[in-house]
Amino acid sequence: MKKAFLASTLVLTPALLFGCSSSNVAVEKTSAGQKLTVTSHADIPVYADLAKLTSDADAVVIGTVSNIEGSRNLARDPNNPAKEDPNILIEGVDYRVHVQEYIKGAGTKSLLITETKQKRMGKDAPMVSEEGYMELESGSTYVFFVKKSPTSGRYYGVGQPFIFEVTEGQVQAKGKNPEWTKPFKPKDLTTFIEDVKSHS
C-alpha cells in the first residue's frame, strides 16, 4: 500500500511545478500538493591545504577561459564505458582554456576542463544541480588543479576547491560552499605560484 502511494506520488506524477531551488536540491510539488525534495550529496575529495591539493593534481595551470566547447553525459555504461548510460544523465560542461603557464606538469597550450553541472538519476527523475559547479566567465583567468582523464584526454577538478580566480594579481579560491574555500586565504599570484612549486 505504502509502495503504491510512493509510486503514485513520487514516480508517476513527476515534476509538476516549482522547479529547482538551491544547488544540490530540487524541489517539486506532487499532484497531491506535497513538497517533494530531492537532496543530492557527492563524496568528493575536499582539501584543507595547498600541499595536498598540489600533490594530488596531475597538473596545475594558469589559464584563461575562452568559451564553452560543449556538454556531454559523464555517466557511462559500467559494462562498456565507451557508451553513455541509457538512463542516467550527469551533464559535464567542457570549457576551452588557453594555458599561460603550467605551474605543475606539462601539456598543450589549449585544453578542455570539464565540470559536472547537474544530474538526473532516471528518465523521469528530477534534475538536480551540482553543488560544486562554478560557471566560468569567458576572458577570466584562473588557476586550475586538475587530473587528466585517461579515457577522454580532458582535464577535470582534483576535488574541491580546484578553481582559483586570478584578479589584479590576487589569487582566491572559488566555490559555492564557503566551507571548501575557507582554508585558502587570498594570496598574490607570485607567492601562490612559489607555494605550488614548492609542493610539486
Added chain:
Amino acid sequence: MKSKKFLIGSVILSLSLLPTVANAWSGTVDYWSDISGLSYTWGSNLQGSSLSKTAFQQAVSDWNSTPTRVYFTYNSSSFTEFNTECITDSSEYGYTQVYSLDLDPQYFKSFLNVCKSDFSQTNIARSVANHELGHGLTLYDDNFTSPTAIMNQNRNRTNVYVPGSDDILGINTKYPIN
C-alpha cells in the same frame, strides 16, 4: 538593575562561547520517522557479487553495529536502492539522493563510482559506501570537525572506512536512543 545587566552579559558571553563548528548533523532538517527499520534493495548493476556489493554489505553491517538505533534490512521491494555507476572525468567517489515528502525522507538511492581510478584500492569502496549510507541517514558532509568521521570528505579513505564517534554522536543527537 545590576543583576539584570549581569544576566544579559552572562547570556551574551555564553552564546559567544558556544562551539562554532558545524557538525554533520547540525542544520539538517530532514528526519526519518524510524531509523531502526530502514529497508534496501540492490540496483540493476549489483545483482551479482562484486567489490561494490561487498562494500555496501560491509557498510550495512558497520552501521548496524554502531551503538545507535540504525538498522538496515534487505527487502527486495524496497524503494531504497544501492547501485553502482561509471562516471568519467569526475573526482566523485559516490553520491546519494534522498527523496523526501514535506521533509520526511521516503527513500534514498546511493551509488558508488566504479570508474574512479583508485576505487579498487584497499578500503576505499567500503569508506565511500559508509559515507553514502550516512547521507541516507540524513547526515551531511562534515569536512574539518573530525578527521576520523566517515562524513568527512577530507578523510583518508584508506584509513577511515567505518562510522566514527562523531558520526555516531550525530545519529544519536538526531535520533536519540531513548
